[in-house]
Amino acid sequence: MTDNAYRVDTTSRLAQWRIDNLASCSYRKSDPFKIGRWNWRLVLEKNRNLFIKLFPELSSSNKDSPPIVSFIIRVVSSLGGRKALVHPEIRDKQLKSSDDFVWALEVPLTGKFIIDLEFLDLKTASPNGGESSSVWTDGFTQKDLRATALSSLGKMFSESIHTDIVINASDGSIGAHRAVLAARSPVFMSMFSHELKEKEMSVINISDMSIEDCQVFLSYIYGNIMDQNFLDHRLHLLRAADKYDVMDLKEACHESLLEDIDTSNVLERLQNASLYHLPKLKICCMQYLVKFGKIYDILEEFNAFIQSADMDLVSEVFNEVLSVWKGF
Template identity: 50%
Template sequence: MNHPKQVPVCGEEQVGVRAALPGPGRLAKEQPPLARFLLRVSWAGPPRRSTASPVYEQLLRSSDDFVWQVDVMSHGRFTIDVEFLDLRISTNNATEPSSSIWPNEGMVQSVASKSTLGCLSRMLTESIHADVTINTTDGVLKAHKSVLAACSPVFESMFVHDLREKESSTVDISDMCVESCSALLGFVYGTIRQEQFWKHRLSLLAAANKYGVADLKSCCEESLLEDISSGNVLERLHVAWLYQLEKLKKGCLTYLFVFGKIYDVRDEIGGFFHHADRELTLEMFQEVLSVWKPI
């Protein structure tokens, strides 16, 4: 890119500004850069004058993408400046274009995220300015009202309205042990370990549904989908129905009827139907009809 470019002009004429763009290579053709730029034209004078274009944001495929009509009469020599405000190139592994002008932009965000997680981890593990006590079935944990409220509309309601939790700064979670509640706080504060998540998936799912932590609920559903087996499919199906997990429910029904695993659980199916919701039983029957169509 010529920057700046001096172009001699003879006589007075209306100026059309065009910056020279080299012929695009194969990569530029497949992934043309997205640029934010403005064009600036200045005349040496006398008197010295200049004018600037609006800020453009567009894909750069050819020189035609740098055209700007300047409605002034001019003579003599003038200079064209192309000022890039940003230049981004999409990559196959990234949904957002990456900046080629500020290549460390993503690194700064990554460092900032890690630093924030480190701070949150210390806040939790060292109870730094903790202002709420959580009572579980077998132990007590400390946390922060602001963090809990930010992740859960239920916790936010507890601490905003004149409820007991607000006045006493205490939350009773009587359906979780201290270990599974620690996993819940680990997810909220971004410090949960994979093995911790796997061990407490069902408890975390129940808590996510109860307290409205949508991201955790989605993670639990995706995880439970990954290891459906004959030994747990009926339990997973019940869980899917209980917490309105459509993907998990569909996965269980497919496992049972499309893959023919219903025969592997025939000893348990009677007890399952005895306690299953009527609508769930109807869905299972409809799934049977859709798979075993008459020839």
């Protein structure tokens, strides 16, 4: 038995355990795999039925905060054209031990199959009995922005204190401060340092952003962006960060977009990864589509993607598909 028999492959919020042969044993526990803050294990037990168990490995440091998990789990058989058995979606279930989630399959499985586990959310219970919070939305802003922006900057922006430049978005205008914009963006610095119309007229026209997107972008620059606003506007923020060379925002968007890839957004994420040169996001999207087989779940959308996407990107996807087929 090789070590590969126990390895679980992961990307973003997805885990897959490939089983080549279960006939020789009645019990198998996977190697630990990390999703969110926890190491997880999958267990197979074969008796009259096949039982699949999922549980976190809790240590002394996290035993008092077991995860509250939402997920979808499937068993995909290679026989008969990738037939799948799907467990009903699990929502907000706290898992502490190997007995907290047990799936009994009455359908006999022979040959190769894949256990496909997609995490929809991971939460931790509040220590004071309050509402649980997602480990994926507690945000970079609470941790990082405190170190890079003073709270007074946010007040200057939100209360329009001594603003000295107007930004015209596609559907509205907002006041800002040259010094703050120049300090955060080399592009704005260049505008105000040379004899350009922005310096002379004290106006910046950003016609490719709505006023709402512009406000969220400026909220980031001033250090008082809200986590949910960041999540809701990531793609617009990514475009603005790339255009105005705000590299810390671009990287924050890059890291965040890695966390919740699914079939509804993977093709859009792949296009943006190619457009804005985001290598980790590109690799994860490719793996999600090809290595983890999700391309079969969205064939109609993928056919439309082929018709409209950059041909070099389409070629990369097909080359990845060919390399996986050769190795299978």
